[in-house]
Amino acid sequence: MKRRGVLAVISGFSGAGKGTLVKKIMETYDSYALSISMTTRNPRAGEEDGVHYFFISREQFEQNIADGKMLEHAEYVGNYYGTPREYVERQLQAGRDVILEIEYMGAFQVKKMMPDALLLFVTPPSADELYRRLKGRGTETDDVIAGRMKRAIEEADIVNKYDYLLVNDDLDTCVRETHEIIQNTKYSVERNAEFIEEIKRELEVVNS
């Protein structure tokens, strides 16, 4: 049975280790395709179009948003950044899984555009540990800590809109569990509606 790939969106508290987790999953398993972001900022030395980013004009980016071609997007210091839908869709149709590491507002934009996206939220193993990580190593300014804290409170309020809560205690365990959750999603009944319809048709033919 040829199965459509899974689009997994990973968000999480500051210090939960999202970046390391996603990197390790991509290195460990071969079913994943990298998502390439689209941006309006200028390429830096050594950056290639279609490899590091898709570089496009501000006008084209805004047209893409209007045409529903962006799975999610945000503006950051005067430039747009986002995930082009078509590229991701091609990977999924080829059976490859795609992971997007984005914050919750982007995650909910993606879910709206692609209702079968899987939303994963990564957390440190305890509230104490979360607090330690938010405070950092004592080198951050009070402003940075206050910003992280405000953000964490917002995030804690919307975790219940995610599908799974991943506890990143031991990295290797979390990598394996996250991979299994993404793979097992392929067996959900909603994703197998076509197979079920085929069985129904066959049974009706045989029974008539």
Added chain:
Amino acid sequence: MKRRGVLAVISGFSGAGKGTLVKKIMETYDSYALSISMTTRNPRAGEEDGVHYFFISREQFEQNIADGKMLEHAEYVGNYYGTPREYVERQLQAGRDVILEIEYMGAFQVKKMMPDALLLFVTPPSADELYRRLKGRGTETDDVIAGRMKRAIEEADIVNKYDYLLVNDDLDTCVRETHEIIQNTKYSVERNAEFIEEIKRELEVVNS
């Protein structure tokens, strides 16, 4: 983090290999507790109460149903058979997972009593293969085949009320996938509401 065990209900088409699947999961992994059924039929030679079945009177069984003490039950050739709720609940609270292999009417009774139950449906790998298995080895009477066919058509209509569709092509693969699906359910956001509330409380304390 102490996690509640998962109650997994496994149903499936005739010939899908449910029995073998459940037996192999219980043998392979040690997180599972056997569920012991309750019945009103008389014990046979060698059968022990609380080991093979819980043997009780018809009056007591009917009282149990009325009191909401049965997760599911059915009548078969004049006797009641069912799953006592308290025994299953004790296993789950101790962190052990419980698998019930029952047909769909029982599965939906369980889901009503325990909304966090996970419903798994096992199918052969294709409609062709299902048809071959329904027809059997040519030794069954036409009545038996007609009965299986009628049942399969009913079942195909309610598969979409299950959570996952397990394709039993290679048994070992199906055993591993089923185990992973059951285990990963523990990371669903709904099952971690308490942990999320704890993090929220902690963040509020720290922030005040």
